[in-house]
Amino acid sequence: MNASNDNSESASLAEAGPALFRLVRYWSRRWILRTATELTGEMRHVQHILAVEAVDTAGARTDEVTVATVAHHLGLDHSGASRMVRDATAAGYLVRATSGQDRRRASLQLTDAGRELLAGSHQWQRHTFDELTAGWSPVDRQRFAGYLLRLENQLER
Template structure:
């Protein structure tokens, strides 16, 4: 990242915070998963696998049993889209499908060892990205920003992700 940071007067910071947040979301939503997929697996097609593994891991804290519907809810997809994603991640060896203990018509999903490895690699990449993006910041600023990010995630009920 370049050193094009603008100094925003204190009274404008709150006004600019919302638009800045959404610029960051748009920027990273288009880039992080692609870059992560290529760096972790060497192939772009594994983007869906990373999303599926992240969704299953995130859902573990919310529910005792993870299903395709759980993955769909976590990713904001319809059931058929989540089903294809789960099918492909299962075929690639990142997830296993078992029979639900609650409803035998549903599949219960779990991470495999390969899925846990992919998840760990994704989390390492995410931590490294944070470190890289804030490398030139004073330590106190990095710590405060990390605290604010985790606080926001917690407030939104996302604090269990990325343990």
């Protein structure tokens, strides 16, 4: 490798972190605007999607999902997560049951409507990935997908 390649690779690595966060900022706003409107018909229902996603993801990693679990997963305080869960429950996407581990807590589960909303959200996310990488080679698409999954798997460590 020559010095020019070393400098180019160093510059790429130096910009990778800021690029990651530009992407997060860009997509977090657009995801909220597009997904909520397309899936629920109203922008204000984005919190339902976030709650359903949090319950599903956390449920894959633990035996029981609580409001505290949702708060941790979404980076919210307990009261914010509690309001989000309350609203998603009132909309019919979640159901609260008494915890099997602590009767003072509620255990959260998806309803059929919640599973349908989750499926629609995941379909939209897959479609968006396909659109963004449509001009990429199959090898690059697969490599990028693998890196995304690898990064996601490191989140809970």
